[in-house]
Amino acid sequence: MKFPSMAEADGRTLGDEEVAAAERVIRSGMLNSVWGTEARALEREIAQVYGSRHAITCSSGTAALHLSVVAAAPDPGDEIITTPITDFGTVAPILAQNAVPVFADVDASDGNLDPAAVAGLIGPRTKAIMAVHLFGAPARVHELRALADEHGLVLIEDCAQAWLAELPGGRLAGTVGQVGCLSLQQWKHITCGDGGVAITDDDGLAGRMRLFSDKGWDRAAGRSHAAFGLNYRMTELQAAVARAQLAKLPGVVAARRRTAARLLEALRDLPGVRLPRPEGHAWWLFPVVCPDGDAPELAAHLAAAGIPARAGYLAEPLNRAPVWEAAVYGASRYPLDGYAPNACPEAERLVDRTLLIIDWNENYTGDHVDLIAQEMMKFRARS
Numbered sequence: 001m002k003f004p005s006m007a008e009a010d011g012r013t014l015g016d017e018e019v020a021a022a023e024r025v026i027r028s029g030m031l032n033s034v035w036g037t038e039a040r041a042l043e044r045e046i047a048q049v050y051g052s053r054h055a056i057t058c059s060s061g062t063a064a065l066h067l068s069v070v071a072a073a074p075d076p077g078d079e080i081i082t083t084p085i086t087d088f089g090t091v092a093p094i095l096a097q098n099a100v101p102v103f104a105d106v107d108a109s110d111g112n113l114d115p116a117a118v119a120g121l122i123g124p125r126t127k128a129i130m131a132v133h134l135f136g137a138p139a140r141v142h143e144l145r146a147l148a149d150e151h152g153l154v155l156i157e158d159c160a161q162a163w164l165a166e167l168p169g170g171r172l173a174g175t176v177g178q179v180g181c182l183s184l185q186q187w188k189h190i191t192c193g194d195g196g197v198a199i200t201d202d203d204g205l206a207g208r209m210r211l212f213s214d215k216g217w218d219r220a221a222g223r224s225h226a227a228f229g230l231n232y233r234m235t236e237l238q239a240a241v242a243r244a245q246l247a248k249l250p251g252v253v254a255a256r257r258r259t260a261a262r263l264l265e266a267l268r269d270l271p272g273v274r275l276p277r278p279e280g281h282a283w284w285l286f287p288v289v290c291p292d293g294d295a296p297e298l299a300a301h302l303a304a305a306g307i308p309a310r311a312g313y314l315a316e317p318l319n320r321a322p323v324w325e326a327a328v329y330g331a332s333r334y335p336l337d338g339y340a341p342n343a344c345p346e347a348e349r350l351v352d353r354t355l356l357i358i359d360w361n362e363n364y365t366g367d368h369v370d371l372i373a374q375e376m377m378k379f380r381a382r383s
């Protein structure tokens with residue numbers, strides 16, 4: 001059975017609407033968002049979906065996260081607490097601003113930051129907390145925001161995998177921290193190839209992020225540069241395609257929730273697995289925890305049956321990545337002189353032994369789900 005893939009047309013929602021959007025931009029003659037209308041319109045539409053005062057489009061999710069770190073304004077050498085189970089796009093912006101990532105351990109049930117572990121690492125140099133809603137499961141950001149407020153820190157929410165994820169109480173993931181970050185990269189819920197958005201209710205932070213994304217150029221002040229910045233602008237082509245995709249987002253998430261509920265129901269009584277909690281989940285992937293440590297064997301069994309499943313998600317948790325032993329700028333290790341990342345035993349066990357991920361897609365049918373369930377039960381019956 002062929003599983004729809006986010007790398008192919010059968011697993012994407014790209015159609016006539018996106019073709020028309022790209023054509024509209026090309027025929028207009030204006031492909032740059034400084035003078036065009038599409039990126040500004042996308043910002044209004046995303047701000048409306050999220051109920052946020054500001055949305056700032058940019059070239060990637062990593063760029064959006066870099067903007068969020070700029071907004072948090074660490075001094076060189078300040079620390080930002082984050083999770084070791086995420087895309088490197090969460091962590092690279094910390095280094096780009098000469099700040100130091102501090103890895104806190106995760107909750108073994110879903111791989112999201114454990115607020116107690118975060119609390120234990122807050123020190124005099126801590127400037128911000130970057131939480132990730134991993135695989136689409138809502139992280140405990142209400143607790144993290146309380147912690148951040150208590151210590152005067154900025155909370156950043158990385159929602160690259162969690163479009164329309166809902167928090168307990170009903171708010172959307174991304175609206176509890178001072179800044180929320182979204183990605184439109186090829187493998188996310190909706191895509192324009194690459195693209196990112198930062199959302200915030202804070203006028204000051206929004207201004208700082210917008211300035212940084214446009215070379216520090218305050219367009220109202222003539223050809224005058226107010227602050228350090230880069231060119232992180234989204235193009236009109238990206239924005240127009242993203243607008244067409246945004247209109248399809250509720251359907252994408254609803255379809256993923258429907259088939260995920262079917263798999264949860266089918267696996268309800270399967271021994272040796274901990275199923276994800278469905279509340280608020282956006283189902284970027286379908287993660288399963290195998291507490292006995294046989295996720296690699298189960299992943300191999302599923303893959304052999306043609307199911308897109310893998311163990312661990314990462315080759316190693318980011319606290320054990322080779323990058324922490326390498327030079328950062330030229331031959332210099334700054335700002336990592338004397339740096340050694342913390343051990344994160346729960347994250348390490350998840351990545352090494354207990355975490356299984358199954359690719360998820362809005363175009364899965366009941367037959368796809370039933371095959372996954374059947375093969376998982378077959379593996380358990382044998383082992």
Ligand SMILES: *Cc1c(COP(=O)(O)O)cnc(C)c1O
Nearest residue numbers: 060061062087089090160183185
């Ligand atoms: C994809 C992703 C990013 C980076 O986004 P890009 O658009 O690929 O730069 C950051 N964080 C998480 C959790 C992601 O999944």
